[in-house]
Amino acid sequence: MPSLAINGGPKAAAALKPPDWPEVDSADEAAVLTTLRSRRWCRLSGKEVESFERAFAEYHEARYGIAVSNGTVAIELALLACGVKSGDEVLVPAVTFIASASAIVTSVGAIPVFVDINPETATMDPDGIEAAITPRTKAVLTVHYAGYPVDFDRILPIVKRYGLFLIEDCAHAQGTEWKGRKVGAIGDIGTFSFQESKAFTAGEGGIVVTNRNDLAERVRLYHNIGRKIGEPGYAHYVLASNYRLSELQGALLHVQLERFKEKEARAKHEHGQFLAEKLYTIGGVKPLRKDDRITQRGYYFFVIRYAREQFGGVPRDRFVEALRAEGVPCDVGYQMPLYKQPAFRKEELSRWLHPATKPWPDYERVDLPNSDHFCSEEQITLPHQLLLLDESKLELILDAIVKIKNHPDELR
Numbered sequence: 001m002p003s004l005a006i007n008g009g010p011k012a013a014a015a016l017k018p019p020d021w022p023e024v025d026s027a028d029e030a031a032v033l034t035t036l037r038s039r040r041w042c043r044l045s046g047k048e049v050e051s052f053e054r055a056f057a058e059y060h061e062a063r064y065g066i067a068v069s070n071g072t073v074a075i076e077l078a079l080l081a082c083g084v085k086s087g088d089e090v091l092v093p094a095v096t097f098i099a100s101a102s103a104i105v106t107s108v109g110a111i112p113v114f115v116d117i118n119p120e121t122a123t124m125d126p127d128g129i130e131a132a133i134t135p136r137t138k139a140v141l142t143v144h145y146a147g148y149p150v151d152f153d154r155i156l157p158i159v160k161r162y163g164l165f166l167i168e169d170c171a172h173a174q175g176t177e178w179k180g181r182k183v184g185a186i187g188d189i190g191t192f193s194f195q196e197s198k199a200f201t202a203g204e205g206g207i208v209v210t211n212r213n214d215l216a217e218r219v220r221l222y223h224n225i226g227r228k229i230g231e232p233g234y235a236h237y238v239l240a241s242n243y244r245l246s247e248l249q250g251a252l253l254h255v256q257l258e259r260f261k262e263k264e265a266r267a268k269h270e271h272g273q274f275l276a277e278k279l280y281t282i283g284g285v286k287p288l289r290k291d292d293r294i295t296q297r298g299y300y301f302f303v304i305r306y307a308r309e310q311f312g313g314v315p316r317d318r319f320v321e322a323l324r325a326e327g328v329p330c331d332v333g334y335q336m337p338l339y340k341q342p343a344f345r346k347e348e349l350s351r352w353l354h355p356a357t358k359p360w361p362d363y364e365r366v367d368l369p370n371s372d373h374f375c376s377e378e379q380i381t382l383p384h385q386l387l388l389l390d391e392s393k394l395e396l397i398l399d400a401i402v403k404i405k406n407h408p409d410e411l412r
Contacts, residue, residue, distance in 0.1 A: 003403065004410045006325035012403045013327035013396040021385045022201050027255045035251040042247060043067075044229075049250030053207065055257055056192075059175075062185035062209035064216035067245040067253075068223050071171045071193025072099040074206035076107035077243065078189045079139070081208075081218035082165040087357035088138035089113050090167075093124045094337040094371035096143040100169050101338050104141065105352045111360055113137070114339050116368035119378065120289040122146060122303060125370070126154035133158075139165035142187070144173035146381070147199075147298035148288050149183050159187075167191070171206075172300030174199045175265040180295045184209040189219075194249075199264070199298060199384055200256040202249035268387040269297050271394060275387070278398050284310025285380075285401055301333070301381035308377065312408025316377050319404060322411055326400035329386070333379045339366040 002009045031048075040046035049067050057065030068074050084090060086109035092101045094114040101112040115128040122145040129140055140159055142150045150168075159166045166187030170176070174192060176183045184190030189212070194205035208219045220229055223243040226236035276287035286305045306316045314322075316332070323330050338344065344363040353360060382397070404411070 002410060003407045004322055004325065005327070006322045007410050011325070011327040012400040016327050016389075016393055016396045018329055018383065019385045019388050021383070022196060022256075023259070025259075027259070028252055031251040031255045032248055035247050038247075040247055043244050043250065046247035046250075048247045048254065049245050052250045052254040052257065055254060056207055057209055059257065059261060060182040060184040060190075060209055062190070063211045064213070065207050065209045066216065066219045066223055067205065067207045067250060068243045069206065069245060070204050071191060071195060071206040072103055073223075073243045074191035074193070074208045075099060075103040075141070075167070075169060077208055077219045077222050078167050078191050078215075079104065079108050079110070080222050081189060081215045082139055082167065084108050084110050084138050084165075086110065086354055087136065089134060089136040090139045090141050091115050091124075091129055091132050091137060092141045092338075093117055093143050093145070094339055094366075094368050095122060095334065095374060096145060096169070096338065097171065097334060098338060098341060098343065099171075100141060100143050102343065105349070109353055109357065110138070111136070111353065111357065112338075112344075113361060114337070114363070114366060114368060114371075116370045117145075117374060119305070119370045119374050121148055121151070121291075122288055122374065122379070123148060123150045124155070126151055126158060129155065130158050133162055133164070137162070137164060139167055141167045141169060143169040143171075144176055144183055144298075146288070146301050146303045147173045147176050147384075148303075149173065149176050149178045149294060152178050152186055153293070156187075165189070171195075171198065173298045175260065175269075175296060176298035177294065177296035179293050185211045188212060189215050194253060197383075198300065199268075200253070200260040202252045202256070205245050205249050205253060264388065265296065265298065268299050268384060271387040271389070271391065272297055272299060272302060274391050275302060275394050275397070278395075279304065279401075282398065282401055282405065284405065299384035299387060301331075301383055302387060303333075304380040304382070305378050306380050311405055312412070314408050314411045316380065318411050320380060322404050323380075323400055326403065328397050328400050329383060331381045333375065333381050336375050337368060337371040339363040339368070
C-alpha cells in the first residue's frame with residue numbers, strides 16, 4: 001500500500017485551501033464603481049492615482065511616488081531618470097524575473113552584467129558587485145528577491161565609493177523593511193509592480209519611488225509624454241511615451257493598500273517566521289537566512305532551499321511533484337539564471353545594442369555557480385497568499401514535507 005499521494009496514498013495536506021487571489025471585497029467594488037460613475041478615468045482628469053501615489057510613498061517612507069502602467073515600465077523610467085545610456089553597464093542579479101535585466105537593454109540600450117547571488121539570501125552577493133564594476137558601470141540594479149532585502153550595510157558603501165546609482169527593484173517586496181525602514185527609497189530610486197500575482201494588485205500597474213526631487217521630476221516627465229502633470233496645454237519638455245496609470249486602477253490600488261497595511265503585511269511576516277522556524281526542525285529544507293536587520297518581510301513567494309542528500313537523493317523536481325500531489329501548491333521559481341535565457345543570445349542582443357557599444361558579455365559562457373545551483377537544484381517556492389492562512393493550516397505543509405522525507409524510496 002503506497003504512503004505518498006503521488007502513488008495513490010492519502011493527501012497529507014488535503015485540507016490546505018489557498019485563499020482566492022486576488023482578494024476582492026465590498027470596499028474594492030465600491031472604489032471601482034465610484035470611479036467608473038465619475039467618468040474621470042484618466043489620471044489627468046481625476047484624483048485617485050494622485051491620492052494613491054501619496055499614500056504609497058508615505059507608507060514606503062519616500063518623498064515622491066509616480067504611478068505607472070506596470071512594473072517593467074517602472075524599471076525603464078528609473079534607468080532613464082538616472083541617466084543610464086547606450087553602452088553603459090548596469091549590474092543586475094542573475095536570479096530574478098527577466099524584466100529586471102531586459103529593461104536595461106530595451107529601454108536605453110545599456111548592457112546588463114549579471115552578478116551571482118548569495119545562496120543563503122537569494123540576493124546579489126556584495127563581493128560579486130564590487131568585482132563586476134568597470135569604468136563603464138553606471139548603476140547597480142538590486143532585486144529584493146521573494147521580498148528578502150539586499151544587504152544595504154554592504155552595498156550602500158560600494159555604490160557610494162564608485163559613484164554609482166542604486167536602483168531597487170522591489171516588485172517582490174511591498175512592505176519589506178530593513179532596520180525599520182521600508183525598501184524602495186533607501187537607494188536612489190525604487191520600483192514596484194502591481195501585477196495580478198503580487199502582494200497587492202490592480203491586475204497591472206507599477207510605481208517609482210524616490211527621495212530625490214530631480215529623479216522624481218524626470219520620471220514624471222518621461223511617464224507623461226514629456227508633459228508636466230498639472231500644467232495645462234501642450235508643452236512637451238522631453239521626448240517620451242505615455243506610461244500613465246488609469247484612475248480605475250488607482251482607486252483599486254488605494255483600497256488594496258489600506259487592507260495590506262492593516263492586515264496582510266503583518267500577518268505574512270509573522271506566519272513566514274513561523275514557517276521558517278518549523279522548517280529548520282525537519283532537516284533538508286531551509287528558509288532564506290534569518291537576519292535580525294529585516295524588521296518586516298514582504299513576500300512574493302516563500303522560498304524553501306532543498307537539499308536532496310537529506311531526502312535519499314530524490315531530485316528537487318521529483319520532490320516538488322510529490323509535494324504538489326500531497327496538496328501543497330508549490331513551484332521552482334524562474335527555472336534558470338537569466339544568462340541562460342534564449343533572449344540573451346548574441347543574435348537577439350544585436351537587435352537592441354548598438355555595435356559601437358561592444359564588447360558585450362558572452363552570456364552563453366557565463367558561469368555563476370550559486371545562481372545555477374539555486375535554480376536547478378535548490379529553490380522551491382510557495383505562493384505568498386498561503387501566508388494568510390493560520391498556523392494550523394501551515395502545519396499541513398510541514399506534515400507533507402515530513403511524510404515525503406519518511407518515504408523517499410517511493411520516489412526512486
